[in-house]
Amino acid sequence: MSGNPTGNVVLLTALNMxxxxxxxxIILWCIYWRKSRRNLIVLAEKLPGPKxxxxxxxxxxxxxxxxxxxxxxYKHTYSFDRVMRVWIGPKLLVFLIDPKDVEIILSSHVYIDxxxxxxxxxxxxxxxxLISTGQKWRSHRKLIAPTFHLNVLKGFLDLFNANSRAxxxxxxxxxxxxxxxxxxxxxxxxxxLLETAMGVSKSTQDQSGFEYAMAVMKMCDILHxxxxxxxxxxxxxxxxTKYGKIQEQLLNVIHSLTRKVVKNKMEHFNKGIRGSAxxxxxxxxxxxxxxxxxxxxxxxxxxxxxxSGLKDDLDVDDNDVGEKKRLAFLDLMIEASQNGLxxxxxxxxxxxxxxxxxxxxxxxxxxxxxxxxxGIHPEIQEKVIKEMDEIFGDSDRPATFADTLEMKYLxxxxxETLRLYPPVPVIARQLKENVKLADGDxxxxxxxxxxxxxxxxxxxxxxxxxxxxxxxxNFLPDRTANRHYYAFIPFSAGPRSxxxxxxxxxxxxxxxxxxxxxxxxxxxxxEKDFQLxxxxxxxxxxxxxxxxxxxxxxxx
Ligand code: HEM
Numbered sequence: 001m002s003g004n005p006t007g008n009v010v011l012l013t014a015l016n017m018x019x020x021x022x023x024x025x026i027i028l029w030c031i032y033w034r035k036s037r038r039n040l041i042v043l044a045e046k047l048p049g050p051k052x053x054x055x056x057x058x059x060x061x062x063x064x065x066x067x068x069x070x071x072x073x074y075k076h077t078y079s080f081d082r083v084m085r086v087w088i089g090p091k092l093l094v095f096l097i098d099p100k101d102v103e104i105i106l107s108s109h110v111y112i113d114x115x116x117x118x119x120x121x122x123x124x125x126x127x128x129x130l131i132s133t134g135q136k137w138r139s140h141r142k143l144i145a146p147t148f149h150l151n152v153l154k155g156f157l158d159l160f161n162a163n164s165r166a167x168x169x170x171x172x173x174x175x176x177x178x179x180x181x182x183x184x185x186x187x188x189x190x191x192x193l194l195e196t197a198m199g200v201s202k203s204t205q206d207q208s209g210f211e212y213a214m215a216v217m218k219m220c221d222i223l224h225x226x227x228x229x230x231x232x233x234x235x236x237x238x239x240x241t242k243y244g245k246i247q248e249q250l251l252n253v254i255h256s257l258t259r260k261v262v263k264n265k266m267e268h269f270n271k272g273i274r275g276s277a278x279x280x281x282x283x284x285x286x287x288x289x290x291x292x293x294x295x296x297x298x299x300x301x302x303x304x305x306x307x308s309g310l311k312d313d314l315d316v317d318d319n320d321v322g323e324k325k326r327l328a329f330l331d332l333m334i335e336a337s338q339n340g341l342x343x344x345x346x347x348x349x350x351x352x353x354x355x356x357x358x359x360x361x362x363x364x365x366x367x368x369x370x371x372x373x374x375g376i377h378p379e380i381q382e383k384v385i386k387e388m389d390e391i392f393g394d395s396d397r398p399a400t401f402a403d404t405l406e407m408k409y410l411x412x413x414x415x416e417t418l419r420l421y422p423p424v425p426v427i428a429r430q431l432k433e434n435v436k437l438a439d440g441d442x443x444x445x446x447x448x449x450x451x452x453x454x455x456x457x458x459x460x461x462x463x464x465x466x467x468x469x470x471x472x473x474n475f476l477p478d479r480t481a482n483r484h485y486y487a488f489i490p491f492s493a494g495p496r497s498x499x500x501x502x503x504x505x506x507x508x509x510x511x512x513x514x515x516x517x518x519x520x521x522x523x524x525x526x527e528k529d530f531q532l533x534x535x536x537x538x539x540x541x542x543x544x545x546x547x548x549x550x551x552x553x554x555x556x
Contacts, residue, residue: 015296044094067541095452116430121223152274189359193355199275215254216360222250366504367537370413378522424454428449520548521548
């Protein structure tokens with residue numbers, strides 16, 4: 001206190017006034033807040049869900065390690081087979097696990113707004129395709145989707161082959177050891193993205209793909225913490241914590257790679273060079289002539305596990321894609337930026353960050369789960385190996401596009417892996433209006449976060465007999481033909497489906513077939529030993545531990 005009595009009296013009066021006004025303000029605000037949430041609360045009360053506590057709701061379920069949270073939420077879904085309401089404090093999440101209800105959300109051109117949790121990605125991905133909405137999302141989606149057309153992807157085959165062989169050579173040193181195959185898969189998928197969609201040579205980057213992938217993995221841990229720990233949500237509070245500081249360092253690693261990628265590509269572009277700067281060894285070249293790429297882009301039977309008949313913006317006919325548009329991702333972005341109308345330089349960087357993240361971590365998880373499955377199910381692995389031997393015999397030639405169409409059993413194993421272990425285990429949207437569900441009995445309230453529970457949808461007993469069993473025959477053509485389109489959604493579906501799904505399937509087929517031509521995978525574990533954690537991307541918390549046994553002395 002100061003020694004001035006008049007000053008003290010003024011201060012006390014001001015403090016008293018503050019408290020006198022504060023209490024009614026809080027009461028009024030609470031009344032307004034409850035009233036403005038009336039619709040949300042009334043409709044939420046009609047939805048089924050696990051019992052919670054006053055005020056905090058089910059927040060206690062989100063305390064603990066990532067695998068614990070994942071298993072607690074998953075266990076709840078045993079009691080709720082269509083809809084499940086969960087309160088995290090004042091935040092309402094509604095999980096959908098029935099394909100009919102999922103369709104209402106994912107097929108809509110209206111419910112395309114991402115939930116508020118995606119905003120934690122903003123310092124990293126800016127307003128890139130994964131999180132943007134409205135007109136910006138629409139125009140950028142229209143620009144980016146054709147760069148993942150099958151015609152463009154076929155031009156990547158030689159680079160997929162070259163990188164897959166390099167990965168096999170690196171993995172050889174692990175023969176006989178138990179090791180985490182995810183490390184190799186992450187590095188391979190980052191480097192393939194750099195050399196294909198980005199069109200730069202991995203050898204010209206300062207950092208290794210591995211360093212970038214590790215930084216991404218740690219970023220995902222932090223983003224997941226922010227989703228589940230309420231006190232880490234406000235930006236100002238988060239930036240004061242140790243996690244805020246770590247995030248800054250990680251973003252430095254991540255952004256320095258993507259900045260360098262854009263700079264490299266710009267330099268090439270200005271010299272008039274288009275296409276990838278990465279070199280493919282002569283013996284691995286399968287594409288002799290560019291005209292080869294143009295043929296047959298509509299391939300019968302490539303529905304990737306969903307019942308056929310529905311088309312989206314990746315299924316455009318060859319004739320719809322003009323020569324000008326047939327450029328790889330970053331070539332097209334830079335060309336589109338030349339007049340400054342379609343995309344700005346800053347937006348290009350955001351899209352590069354988005355594609356680098358979405359394009360590598362998902363496929364790294366998918367391929368690591370695939371290898372884990374091969375190790376655990378040797379009788380199924382032998383069938384994959386038999387298929388490889390039938391296609392390639394003793395030859396060590398690189399795989400062609402036609403070969404990938406013959407890899408029918410490997411594809412079924414891959415789809416079955418994505419069913420049981422979808423790399424993106426949930427998809428979340430923010431609702432701005434009430435939405436009635438398929439049977440008309442429940443209404444999702446405006447303001448809630450609707451969560452499509454892909455992991456659970458894929459394990460419904462009424463759709464997949466013996467749903468927890470790894471059974472590639474779930475993807476025999478007659479079974480997929482009779483299944484609801486939204487019953488298998490590893491790549492989501494509808495207008496906001498994954499733009500990279502054809503890229504992912506082609507890349508994974510080349511990478512995994514190259515591995516299976518060279519190794520048998522062994523594992524001492526069973527699926528019940530997996531500790532799954534669903535922080536952004538589904539992973540095995542204990543690492544993807546496998547062993548390798550060489551099938552051939554040389555790589556092929
Ligand atoms: C096994 C591999 C992959 C899986 C399982 C997967 C899954 C998904 C899913 C579920 C979504 C929707 C996410 C949401 O709405 O929150 C999505 C969106 C997206 N994916 Fe993938 N993805 C894979 C590979 C890729 C690849 C290789 C790329 C790019 C090269 C890619 C680029 C994107 C982009 C840009 C989006 C946002 C699309 C939009 O909102 O319009 N993904 N992916």
